[in-house]
Amino acid sequence: MLSKIxxxxxxxxxxxxxxxxxxxxxxxxxxxxxxxxxVPGSESxxxxxxxxxxxDTKVPNLVTSVLADYRGYDTMFETVVIFAAGMAIFAILRxxxxxxxxxxxxxxxxxxxxxxxxRIIVGTTVRIVVPVIQLFALYVxxxxxxxxxxxxxxxxxxxxxxxxxxxSENLNAALRRLSEQNYVRLAAIGILIYAAFGVMAQILGKNxxxxxxxxxxxxxxxxxxxxxxxxxGVEVGVAFTVTAIMFAIYANLSSRGQLEKGL
Amino acid sequence: xxxxxxxxxxVFLVIAALIxxxxxxxxxxSMIFGIYGFLICLLWAEMGxxxxxxxxxxxxxxxxxxxxxATVYNTRRHxxx
Numbered sequence: 001m002l003s004k005i006x007x008x009x010x011x012x013x014x015x016x017x018x019x020x021x022x023x024x025x026x027x028x029x030x031x032x033x034x035x036x037x038x039v040p041g042s043e044s045x046x047x048x049x050x051x052x053x054x055x056d057t058k059v060p061n062l063v064t065s066v067l068a069d070y071r072g073y074d075t076m077f078e079t080v081v082i083f084a085a086g087m088a089i090f091a092i093l094r095x096x097x098x099x100x101x102x103x104x105x106x107x108x109x110x111x112x113x114x115x116x117x118x119r120i121i122v123g124t125t126v127r128i129v130v131p132v133i134q135l136f137a138l139y140v141x142x143x144x145x146x147x148x149x150x151x152x153x154x155x156x157x158x159x160x161x162x163x164x165x166x167x168s169e170n171l172n173a174a175l176r177r178l179s180e181q182n183y184v185r186l187a188a189i190g191i192l193i194y195a196a197f198g199v200m201a202q203i204l205g206k207n208x209x210x211x212x213x214x215x216x217x218x219x220x221x222x223x224x225x226x227x228x229x230x231x232x233g234v235e236v237g238v239a240f241t242v243t244a245i246m247f248a249i250y251a252n253l254s255s256r257g258q259l260e261k262g263l
Numbered sequence: 264x265x266x267x268x269x270x271x272x273x274v275f276l277v278i279a280a281l282i283x284x285x286x287x288x289x290x291x292x293s294m295i296f297g298i299y300g301f302l303i304c305l306l307w308a309e310m311g312x313x314x315x316x317x318x319x320x321x322x323x324x325x326x327x328x329x330x331x332x333a334t335v336y337n338t339r340r341h342x343x344x
Binding site: 159249250254 | 313314316317318321322325326329330333334336337
């Protein structure tokens with residue numbers, strides 16, 4: 001009872017602080033506010049993105065060009081945040097020193113065919129559906145600068161396809177396809193790919209993540225196409241990290257850090 | 264942007280949020296939280312922010328619901344103390 005009173009007081013204080021913060025917002029329909037930028041005469045940078053980003057980068061999807069090029073530094077550290085989240089889950093939950101790896105090697109045959117017959121329908125359906133999901137995920141990653149999508153979304157879908165395998169059979173079936181060693185490596189490689197695009201631009205004499213200068217390395221005609229192709233490369237890096245971390249979080253949460261059996 | 268559709272989705276959003284808060288069973292609460300995420304996704308798609316809607320559909324309605332259920336599955340119905 002006492003804890004409920006304290007919780008109510010905490011909620012009331014937080015709510016009043018939030019309401020106080022709302023009073024600092026720009027007025028509704030204010031042309032200078034960031035939300036209504038793009039209205040001619042506003043001071044925001046958004047109008048520049050809307051008008052010039054296709055000429056600068058040859059990327060039709062405005063969101064991706066802002067996310068991966070103009071604000072590439074932001075996106076890189078968002079990816080690092082996801083990596084850090086995965087490492088935190090690993091540090092808190094993972095129980096080291098079991099013999100799960102050995103059991104996984106010996107139980108290669110234990111998938112849906114023998115034993116648990118109630119899972120046959122689910123297992124078969126998942127086996128048909130998973131390749132389609134993964135193909136769609138790759139399309140979302142690779143087509144992210146022409147249509148909605150990109151590294152984050154495609155990575156989550158790709159990670160979800162491994163989670164679906166773990167749900168339909170057991171965690172070991174998914175870990176045989178993407179083992180713990182491999183997903184930790186994949187997560188680190190993703191960030192390294194992203195950072196490599198930045199460092200290569202630095203080596204060629206421009207700022208970190210200034211992709212236009214990568215033109216001779218990517219064999220493109222003009223710095224615009226170099227920026228477009230570098231965005232694709234960066235999205236692939238993001239997708240690696242997100243895929244690995246999404247599956248890592250599920251694997252550790254569902255098995256209490258044992259990486260055995262799962263749900 | 265259709266105003267009537269906005270209102271309908273927002274009403275369902277508030278209903279889903281209230282049910283998710285008030286329901287006792289954690290499993291149903293996380294399922295309703297998934298519905299809440301999907302309704303937000305619909306709202307964003309309807310407002311024209313397709314990229315954000317896509318992210319919400321895959322992360323909010325998809326993976327985070329699975330993660331919540333995975334966590335609920337590892338809890339007990341009554342606390343031990």
